[in-house]
Structures are given as structure tokens and as C-alpha cells.
Amino acid sequence: MTQTLNPIQQLGRLGQSVWYDNMYRALIETGELQRLIDSGVTGLTSNPTIFEKAISSSDDYDESLVAHAKRSSDPQDLFEGLAVEDIRAAADLLLPIYERTEGADGFASLEVNPHLAHDTKGTIKAARRLFLALDRPNVMIKVPATPEGIPAIRNLIGRGINVNVTLIFSLEMYARVRDAYVAGLEDLVSAGGDPARVSSVASFFVSRVDSSVDGLIGDSGGALDEYAGKAAVANAKIAYQDFKSTFSTDRFRAVAEHGARVQRPLWASTSTKNPEYSDVLYVETLIGPDTVNTMPDNTLAAFMEHGTARTAIEDDIDESRDVISALEAGGVSMDAVTTQLMHAGVKAFADSFDELLDNIVVKRDKLLSAVAAPAGGSLGKALATADEAVASLQDSDAAARIWSGDHTLWSSDPTEITDRLGWLDTPSSMLDSVDDLTLFANAVRNEGTKHVVLLGMGGSSLGAEVLGQCALRQAQDERFTRLPIPNSPSRERRLREGNPLLSGDRKLGRGWPELIVLDSTIPARIASVVESIDPASTLFLVSSKSGTTIEPNMLYKFFRSVVEDAIGAESAGNRFVAITDADSALDKLGQKAGFRRVFRNRPDIGGRYSVLSYFGLVPAALIGLDLRGLLNSAMAMQGACGRTIPVSSNAGAWFGAVLGSLALAGRDKLTILTSPSLASFGLWAEQLVAESLGKDGMGIVPIAGEPVEALGQIGDDRLFVSLEMAGDESEIDTMADRLVADGHPLVRYRVGDVSDLGGEFYRWQFAVAVAGAVMGVHPFDQPDVQRAKDLTGEALTRFKVHGEAPTLASRGSVEELVSGVGPGEYLAILAYLEQTPELDAALAKLRSAIASKYSVPTTLGYGPRYLHSTGQLHKGGANNVAALMVAASHTQDVDIPGESFSFGVLADAQASSDLEALRSAGRSVGCVVFGDANKVTSEIADLAMRL
Numbered sequence: 039m040t041q042t043l044n045p046i047q048q049l050g051r052l053g054q055s056v057w058y059d060n061m062y063r064a065l066i067e068t069g070e071l072q073r074l075i076d077s078g079v080t081g082l083t084s085n086p087t088i089f090e091k092a093i094s095s096s097d098d099y100d101e102s103l104v105a106h107a108k109r110s111s112d113p114q115d116l117f118e119g120l121a122v123e124d125i126r127a128a129a130d131l132l133l134p135i136y137e138r139t140e141g142a143d144g145f146a147s148l149e150v151n152p153h154l155a156h157d158t159k160g161t162i163k164a165a166r167r168l169f170l171a172l173d174r175p176n177v178m179i180k181v182p183a184t185p186e187g188i189p190a191i192r193n194l195i196g197r198g199i200n201v202n203v204t205l206i207f208s209l210e211m212y213a214r215v216r217d218a219y220v221a222g223l224e225d226l227v228s229a230g231g232d233p234a235r236v237s238s239v240a241s242f243f244v245s246r247v248d249s250s251v252d253g254l255i256g257d258s259g260g261a262l263d264e265y266a267g268k269a270a271v272a273n274a275k276i277a278y279q280d281f282k283s284t285f286s287t288d289r290f291r292a293v294a295e296h297g298a299r300v301q302r303p304l305w306a307s308t309s310t311k312n313p314e315y316s317d318v319l320y321v322e323t324l325i326g327p328d329t330v331n332t333m334p335d336n337t338l339a340a341f342m343e344h345g346t347a348r349t350a351i352e353d354d355i356d357e358s359r360d361v362i363s364a365l366e367a368g369g370v371s372m373d374a375v376t377t378q379l380m381h382a383g384v385k386a387f388a389d390s391f392d393e394l395l396d397n398i399v400v401k402r403d404k405l406l407s408a409v410a411a412p413a414g415g416s417l418g419k420a421l422a423t424a425d426e427a428v429a430s431l432q433d434s435d436a437a438a439r440i441w442s443g444d445h446t447l448w449s450s451d452p453t454e455i456t457d458r459l460g461w462l463d464t465p466s467s468m469l470d471s472v473d474d475l476t477l478f479a480n481a482v483r484n485e486g487t488k489h490v491v492l493l494g495m496g497g498s499s500l501g502a503e504v505l506g507q508c509a510l511r512q513a514q515d516e517r518f519t520r521l522p523i524p525n526s527p528s529r530e531r532r533l534r535e536g537n538p539l540l541s542g543d544r545k546l547g548r549g550w551p552e553l554i555v556l557d558s559t560i561p562a563r564i565a566s567v568v569e570s571i572d573p574a575s576t577l578f579l580v581s582s583k584s585g586t587t588i589e590p591n592m593l594y595k596f597f598r599s600v601v602e603d604a605i606g607a608e609s610a611g612n613r614f615v616a617i618t619d620a621d622s623a624l625d626k627l628g629q630k631a632g633f634r635r636v637f638r639n640r641p642d643i644g645g646r647y648s649v650l651s652y653f654g655l656v657p658a659a660l661i662g663l664d665l666r667g668l669l670n671s672a673m674a675m676q677g678a679c680g681r682t683i684p685v686s687s688n689a690g691a692w693f694g695a696v697l698g699s700l701a702l703a704g705r706d707k708l709t710i711l712t713s714p715s716l717a718s719f720g721l722w723a724e725q726l727v728a729e730s731l732g733k734d735g736m737g738i739v740p741i742a743g744e745p746v747e748a749l750g751q752i753g754d755d756r757l758f759v760s761l762e763m764a765g766d767e768s769e770i771d772t773m774a775d776r777l778v779a780d781g782h783p784l785v786r787y788r789v790g791d792v793s794d795l796g797g798e799f800y801r802w803q804f805a806v807a808v809a810g811a812v813m814g815v816h817p818f819d820q821p822d823v824q825r826a827k828d829l830t831g832e833a834l835t836r837f838k839v840h841g842e843a844p845t846l847a848s849r850g851s852v853e854e855l856v857s858g859v860g861p862g863e864y865l866a867i868l869a870y871l872e873q874t875p876e877l878d879a880a881l882a883k884l885r886s887a888i889a890s891k892y893s894v895p896t897t898l899g900y901g902p903r904y905l906h907s908t909g910q911l912h913k914g915g916a917n918n919v920a921a922l923m924v925a926a927s928h929t930q931d932v933d934i935p936g937e938s939f940s941f942g943v944l945a946d947a948q949a950s951s952d953l954e955a956l957r958s959a960g961r962s963v964g965c966v967v968f969g970d971a972n973k974v975t976s977e978i979a980d981l982a983m984r985l
């Protein structure tokens with residue numbers, strides 16, 4: 039029994055392929071495309087308008103969009119990632135047709151960026167990239183038939199790339215398309231390629247011709263009415279005759295002998311626009327061998343229902359020529375019509391492409407904001423305060439104004455605002471540097487470098503300190519090699535790829551150097567670093583934005599001498615690397631002194647906002663961290679902080695609204711709770727918050743590393759924020775529940791692994807900028823830091839000129855100082871001592887004792903590090919701080935080559951100068967100086983017990 043063929047299958051018997059002119063993800067996932075294939079469809083086409091509708095009108099792409107957004111923030115990259123997935127999947131379903139027809143049919147098409155329509159080189163580059171990305175033999179790249187597209191078509195065919203030539207309207211341009219195709223085949227054969235492996239179609243647009251010509255016929259006063267609805271079919275039928283002529287020439291037969299195929303005409307734009315015409319007009323009249331008809335849904339359904347399949351393409355050829363001649367004679371220029379249609383088509387696709395990218399950005403930002411939302415917690419009664427700030431920020435369009443660089447959000451004066459917003463797009467801008475940094479790091483590791491010592495202060499060092507400490511803690515903890523990380527599939531990939539700081543390979547001798555951050559002038563600390571390294575196998579990073587910061591400059595002088603003594607002056611420069619702004623003093627020093635590399639950072643990034651730039655990424659690369667992972671997570675958060683996202687769901691703006699509004703309402707003690715492996719994150723956040731917002735008699739007091747025991751007696755001036763590492767067990771869960779139950783506002787965030795810190799760095803930077811707007815504070819300057827620097831310079835000058843050494847003396851009692859701290863105030867412990875785990879523990883006991891007896895919140899900063907961090911807040915913020923300086927006489931000192939003062943003198947000058955600056959700012963101060971530095975730890979522990 040003979041099976042009855044449906045109309046589409048009947049077209050196939052007549053030599054015409056039917057391709058489906060549509061694409062959406064559910065087409066694949068629901069099996070609809072397979073059903074169409076089973077009914078006789080043998081190909082698929084797409085364009086920007088189709089994809090715009092598909093992506094914008096459904097949530098089918100949401101999960102994939104989030105995944106792509108974590109790898110790139112560029113809207114075109116995001117679109118291409120989604121489109122490539124769809125076209126690949128369609129091509130896979132069509133592959134059996136491609137194989138059965140030996141490469142003649144079964145294609146899926148994807149278009150190059152329409153904005154490249156008049157850019158030959160750009161079109162070639164984009165088409166090659168897409169063809170490689172699609173990685174399927176049965177895909178075609180759509181290239182428009184513009185004058186600039188013609189040479190691109192020849193080039194791509196000559197490279198063996200399948201091309202769907204689109205937007206053909208005129209017979210003249212179609213002739214150029216055919217010539218370019220044959221010339222491309224000749225190029226391919228000459229280069230030794232196989233033309234049997236390349237296919238092409240020429241998409242001749244139909245219904246749009248009638249729409250334009252009919253409009254002109256209507257203006258003719260009835261003289262041309264009989265030709266209405268006939269121009270498009272006539273134009274196409276003449277084109278088919280031209281097709282037959284070209285592909286029957288000796289020229290084409292010469293390449294056909296090598297297996298070349300004809301370039302089939304493809305009838306596009308076949309849906310009927312005029313309801314007075316048959317809905318299958320542009321199918322039934324154009325049926326013929328070696329052709330393709332690409333149909334949208336309505337046309338395909340109509341033809342399946344009542345279409346008639348019979349060869350018609352060569353019917354009435356003379357009449358078709360007469361139609362065109364009559365129109366020309368009546369004043370309708372087909373050249374003018376088709377030229378205008380080509381330009382309009384390019385513009386329409388470009389406009390759709392732009393709308394598509396805009397919609398992708400909006401959807402990406404919305405989705406990422408949901409992904410980056412708090413993991414829990416509660417604002418309790420403070421919610422109304424935060425909501426009011428959120429509404430105010432939304433009304434003022436704060437997020438968009440940040441992205442546009444509008445300085446009036448913070449100040450009428452643009453100074454240190456418009457030139458300090460480079461951090462906004464740093465994640466994406468730094469991606470281009472990843473390969474260079476990776477090669478550099480591999481070279482350093484492969485030559486046997488054991489240590490990387492970073493000489494820097496504040497923003498130049500704290501981000502690197504966080505990454506180094508968190509990565510090392512995670513690598514050393516075997517739990518992180520076993521535990522699955524929720525919402526972090528990239529982590530499993532990184533584990534498989536063997537990233538040493540995620541898989542624990544450091545312990546297995548993988549060979550990455552150990553990072554030592556030296557941001558101290560305490561002689562004992564410097565001496566301990568010297569004792570722990572071999573200068574010949576150590577790389578020193580001199581890190582300073584300005585290149586004039588005294589601490590890294592003095593440390594460089596010292597270690598340069600140490601390295602020269604070890605390996606000689608001629609080779610010493612190779613052990614040093616500078617990270618600085620272009621044309622800074624350090625940049626010039628690096629060039630003059632033969633540094634191995636000078637990494638020049640963007641000048642529009644302030645120090646405390648620089649962790650995702652060279653200042654953080656160079657040391658991160660040198661210890662083997664996954665830079666792309668860091669930047670990808672930061673770019674995802676960048677999207678979640680986008681200009682189009684409402685403040686209520688904007689990951690950074692909402693957090694900033696909470697920080698700023700609750701601080702103004704009296705909850706200005708921002709208490710940062712972290713998982714054990716993230717403990718050092720508080721150091722970085724502390725500087726960002728304190729130095730950005732602590733000025734003009736206002737501020738937020740960041741409290742990091744506060745002992746759990748100190749949280750027993752807390753007032754109503756707290757806002758808690760927790761940052762937790764998945765799989766890193768701690769007391770935070772229990773503590774968080776208790777804090778919320780007691781009515782304290784708490785915001786919780788979670789990260790999957792170290793790489794996800796890139797997103798948190800970005801979130802906090804954006805939030806602090808927003809908090810500055812809420813509080814009316816300029817977040818990018820540090821006006822009160824200079825006072826202590828000036829006093830230090832004066833003290834060193836007195837020593838150089840008069841030999842007058844700076845001195846510290848005990849002042850008052852701890853009990854007297856602490857007992858005078860009132861409600862809403864806090865105690866800042868300033869330790870000019872060598873930081874050790876034992877001293878950390880002793881100071882933690884002191885903080886707990888103070889909290890237990892006096893209910894006083896405490897902060898802890900090691901000098902001189904804190905001068906570049908919380909020092910701004912101490913002197914420029916609200917007068918709600920009492921400062922307790924803890925120091926000791928130096929049992930050893932370290933000379934500085936070329937200077938008349940030592941590190942001991944420098945440290946004492948910095949400590950005494952800060953005390954003077956605090957007193958002159960009206961702060962309550964106290965000082966305890968121990969006589970024997972070796973006994974400081976035990977004496978502080980004893981002090982804690984006596985309180």
C-alpha cells in the first residue's frame with residue numbers, strides 16, 4: 039500500500055526543500071522540531087528578530103543566561119552563547135538529513151551581527167568565529183548581500199564555510215552573489231580544499247517586494263493596478279532563470295567536477311502580507327527543483343492544510359518579464375525598490391539586534407540580582423528604615439547615575455569622583471590580561487620561586503591578603519576537597535582541572551609560591567620575614583598606586599639590599615615587580631632599577647577599590663588562583679548591580695541602602711561575621727567601609743574579627759552581616775539565629791569557593807558607593823589620612839636634623855579609658871606590635887573581657903596598617919571612638935639602607951604621630967607601652983584577666 043505524502047513531503051519529491059523559519063528553545067525541548075522534521079522539514083533558519091522574540095518572551099533561556107553571564111558581561115557574547123546552543127541543538131536533530139543527502143540538505147542557519155553588514159573584514163572574522171563555535175558540519179552562517187558582504191562571501195566559501203546569503207532583493211545583486219560563490223569555490227579548489235564539503239543558499243526575499251511595489255502602484259492612478267501582487271513572484275522567477283544559467287556554464291562545471299554543488303535559491307519572506315492574496319501565494323508559485331522555501335509558522339500551517347504541490351517556478355516566464363518591464367515603463371524602478379528594501383532590511387535586523395541585546399541586559403540583570411540576593415537573615419524592625427532608603431534611591435535613579443558617572447549623587451564637586459569610577463567595569467576590562475598574568479605566573483613558578491613577598495599598604499595589599507589567606511585555608515582543609523558546593527558547578531570543573539588552591543595540590547608539592555604580605559614597619563615583623571625566605575628564590579611585589587607611600591618605599595630599599603647581597607646587584611632587579619599607576623614614581627623606579635615587570639594599573643581606580651585590578655590579580659596569579667573564576671563571579675555580580683535593576687532587587691544598591699540608612703538611624707556598628715576560612719575578608723571590608731564612609735563627622739564603624747564571647751552583651755547600635763563559605767562549618771548559623779531572635783538586623787551572604795569572592799568584592803564596593811549617597815558622604819577620598827602622614831614626616835625630620843627620636847609613653851589606665859566609653863561609642867585597639875597567632879589570641883581575650891565587663895564594642899588594628907584603613911574613620915568620623923594604643927620597646931631594630939632612621943624609628947614616629955593626630959581631633963586616647971616585646975603576649979593576657 040502506497041503511503042500518502044503530505045504537502046511538504048510532496049515538495050521534497052519535486053526537488054524543493056522546506057526549511058522552518060523560526061527558532062526558540064522550546065522548539066527543541068518539547069520535540070516540536072523533531073515532529074516538523076518527521077513531517078518533511080529539512081532545515082531551519084533564524085534571524086535577530088526571531089531570537090529577540092524567543093529570548094524576551096519566555097523564561098526558557100534564564101538558566102543558561104545566568105551561566106553565560108558568569109563568564110562574560112558583554113551582551114553580544116551572551117546572545118551568541120544562547121544562540122549557538124540553540125543552533126547546535128537544531129543542527130544535531132537535522133544531522134541525519136545532512137548525512138542521508140551527503141551534505142546537500144539538513145542545515146541550520148545563524149546570522150552574523152547585522153551591524154557588520156557594511157564591514158567586510160568584520161563579517162569574515164565574525165562568521166569564522168561563529169562557525170567554529172557552532173562546531174557542526176551542517177550549519178550555515180548568514181551573511182547579507184551588501185556590496186561589502188560580497189567579498190566576504192567569496193572569502194568564506196574559499197575557506198570551506200557554509201554560507202546562507204541573505205537579504206537578496208535585486209537581480210543585479212543576485213548575479214554578484216552567484217559570482218562570489220563560484221569564485222569562492224575556485225579559491226577553495228586552488229587551495230586544495232574539497233568543494234563537496236561546502237554548501238550555500240542564496241536567500242531571495244519575496245513578499246517584501248510586493249509590499250513596496252504595491253504601494254507605488256497605488257500612487258499610479260490606476261494605470262498599473264493589474265500588476266499588483268505580481269512583482270515579487272516575477273522577480274523570483276527571473277532570478278531562477280539566472281540561477282540555471284550560471285550553474286550550467288563551463289566555469290561552474292570545472293568546479294563541479296571536484297564535487298561542488300549548486301548554490302540553491304532560497305525563497306525567504308514567504309508569508310503573505312496582503313490579506314487579499316492567497317496565504318500560500320509565495321509557496322505554490324515558486325516550487326521547483328534545487329530550491330528551498332523557508333516558511334514561518336503561519337505559512338507552513340497554511341500550506342500543510344490546503345497547499346497544492348506542483349512544479350511552477352518555470353511557468354509564465356515571458357509574462358514575468360513583461361510584468362517587470364511594464365512596471366519599469368510605468369515609473370516603478372525595480373532597482374530603486376530593491377535597493378531601498380536591502381537597506382531597510384539591514385536596518386530592521388540591526389534594530390532587532392539592538393533590541394535583543396537591550397532585553398538580554400535587562401533580563402540578565404534581573405536574573406543575576408536574584409542569584410546574588412541575600413541568603414537569609416532579617417532586618418526586623420529596621421526593615422521600614424531600609425525600605426524608605428530603597429524608595430528614595432529608586433526615585434533618584436541612583437544605580438543608573440552611578441553607571442553614568444554622575445558625581446552629583448555624592449557631591450557638587452567632581453574631584454576624586456569622576457576619575458575614581460574605573461572599578462565599575464574592572465572585571466570585564468581585566469579579562470584581557472588573564473592570559474598574560476597566567477603565563478607570567480607560570481614562568482615565576484617554573485623557575486623555582488618559593489615565596490612572593492608583597493610590600494604594600496592598605497588597598498595595595500589587603501585584597502591580596504584576603505585571597506592568599508582564604509585560598510591557603512581552603513587548600514589546607516581537606517573538607518573542601520570532598521564537600522559538594524551548592525550553586526557552584528564551576529567549582530567541580532576547577533577541581534577536575536587541578537587548581538592547586540582548590541584541590542589541595544599545594545600540599546602535594548604542586549610548586550606554587552607562598553604569598554607573604556608585609557604591610558608593617560615593626561622591626562620584629564620584618565626580621566621574621568627575612569628569616570623565613572631565601573632571597574634568591576623570592577619574588578618581591580612593590581605595590582603602590584602613587585609610588586610615594588613611605589612604607590613600601592622603605593621596605594623596597596631594605597629588601598633590595600638583601601637581594602643584592604644574596605645574588606648580586608646586576609641580577610637583583612629581576613626579583614622585583616612593581617604594581618602601580620602609569621608614570622608614578624614607582625613606575626619610573628621600576629624602569630630605572632631594572633624590575634622584572636611593571637604592571638601599570640588604570641589610574642581611575644582608587645586603592646581600596648582595586649582588588650579586582652592588577653593590585654589583587656597579580657599576587658593571586660602568582661599563587662595559582664583561578665583568575666577567570668574570580669573575574670567571572672565579579673562580572674556576574676556586576677550584572678546584578680546593573681543600571682536597569684530596581685534598587686529593591688539590585689544586589690549592591692539594596693545592600694548599600696541598608697548600610698547607609700541603618701547607620702543614619704543609629705546602627706552604625708557594622709559587625710562582620712565570617713566563616714573561619716573567610717576570616718581575613720573582614721580586613722579588606724574594614725578598610726573599604728571605614729575609609730570610604732568615615733569622614734565629615736559621620737561614618738560606619740566596621741567591626742571585624744570580634745570574638746564570639748564579645749557578642750553576649752550588645753546594644754541596639756549594631757547591624758550584622760555574615761559571609762559564609764559553603765561547607766565551612768562554624769558557629770555562624772547558631773549565632774545568626776540568636777541575633778535575629780533578639781531583634782538585631784542581620785544580612786547573610788554565602789559563597790561557594792574562593793573564586794566566588796570576586797563577586798563579593800564587587801558587591802561590597804558597589805554597596806559602599808551607594809551607602810555614601812545615602813549618608814551624603816564622598817566615598818572616594820580620604821581627607822584625614824594625610825594629617826598623620828604629615829606628623830610622621832615632621833617627626834622623622836626632627837630625628838634627621840636634631841637626633842630627637844620619637845618616643846611613646848604609657849598614658850592613663852586601660853580601665854579608666856574603657857569605663858569612659860559611653861553608649862553608641864566604641865574602643866579602637868591600635869597595636870604597634872608584631873602580629874602573631876599568639877598575640878591575636880591574647881588580644882581576642884582582651885576584647886572579650888572588655889565586652890563582658892563594660893559592654894563596649896571593640897575594633898582591632900595593627901599599625902601602621904590601620905593608618906591606611908580605619909585611621910580615616912578614627913579621625914574624620916563621628917567623635918564616638920576611644921583609642922587604646924598598645925606598643926612595646928624594640929628588642930631588635932632593622933636599618934634602612936640610605937636612610938638615617940631605622941624601621942624602629944619609623945614605627946615609633948608613626949605611632950606617636952597618630953596619637954597626636956587623634957588627640958588633636960578631640961578623641962579620647964590611652965597608651966600602654968610594654969618594656970619587653972617578648973613578654974607582650976602574656977602581659978596582654980594578664981591584663982584581660984584583671985579587667
